[in-house]
Amino acid sequence: MSEEKQKKIDTEKQVMPVLKQLDRLYGTTKTGFFHQEPWQLLVAIMLSAQSTDKQVEEVLPELYRNYPKVEHMANASVEEIERNIRSIGLYKSKAKNIKKCCGQIVTEYAGQVPETIGELLRLAGVGRKTAILYLADAHGIPGVTVDTHVFRISRRLGWALGKNPAQVELELQKVLPMDYWNRINFQLIYHGRAVCTARKAHCEICPLEKWCAKRIEEKPGKTSQ
Numbered sequence: 001m002s003e004e005k006q007k008k009i010d011t012e013k014q015v016m017p018v019l020k021q022l023d024r025l026y027g028t029t030k031t032g033f034f035h036q037e038p039w040q041l042l043v044a045i046m047l048s049a050q051s052t053d054k055q056v057e058e059v060l061p062e063l064y065r066n067y068p069k070v071e072h073m074a075n076a077s078v079e080e081i082e083r084n085i086r087s088i089g090l091y092k093s094k095a096k097n098i099k100k101c102c103g104q105i106v107t108e109y110a111g112q113v114p115e116t117i118g119e120l121l122r123l124a125g126v127g128r129k130t131a132i133l134y135l136a137d138a139h140g141i142p143g144v145t146v147d148t149h150v151f152r153i154s155r156r157l158g159w160a161l162g163k164n165p166a167q168v169e170l171e172l173q174k175v176l177p178m179d180y181w182n183r184i185n186f187q188l189i190y191h192g193r194a195v196c197t198a199r200k201a202h203c204e205i206c207p208l209e210k211w212c213a214k215r216i217e218e219k220p221g222k223t224s225q
Helices: 011-026 038-047 053-066 069-073 078-084 091-109 128-139 148-155 165-175 178-194 213-218
Strands: none
Touching: 011 178, 038 053, 038 091, 038 128, 053 078, 053 128, 069 091, 078 091, 091 128, 128 165, 128 178, 148 165, 148 178, 165 178
16 A cells, blocks of 8 residues: 555554454464573574474474473584574574573673563674563563564554554554464464465455555556545
8 A cells, every 4th residue: 555545553453453353363362482581582483584483383392302491402513503493594692692682681680581671682683572581471462563564464464554663562552452473473474374475465365455555456447546
């Protein structure tokens, strides 16, 4: 939807029907990554970038058996960590960041994961998306995380026009009720993998089609409003 055609989003009419449908399709809660300590959850989220949840879950039990404390991970060599996460995408850079991040947690935060976005962003390998996901999963703090799926689908639905994730995050905060902030990420990830994929939007089977601004524009015979 072009900026010229942008209209004020009516949350009740244009957004809530989609959110309710997403709840029915994908549920309202997501099972969190295997962990026993907050630092382990943060590491799991770091590993999940550009990897599937299944890939991450497969390495976590052994990884945490080998490094049961954050100090153990901080003191391990990068090569040792690499061997434990080799099946994960970008494992070399992730191993370096995980070691440094755990070292920061030990030396700068007395072994405790910080609980503000500002402090989390100071940790190696922790970007805004990782920080928001961690605060949501660990503490239930509302936050909209914008990955490639959320970015693509929210723009197709007409909820956002932003050219980058930061802009889309702010737009979604305005149109989405706060109760939905934490779950919209995993719901649109599932939908993006199964239906509205990056390669092709399978509109013919999409249960969100009738509310999709992009699809409505593409339909033959549509007249300008």
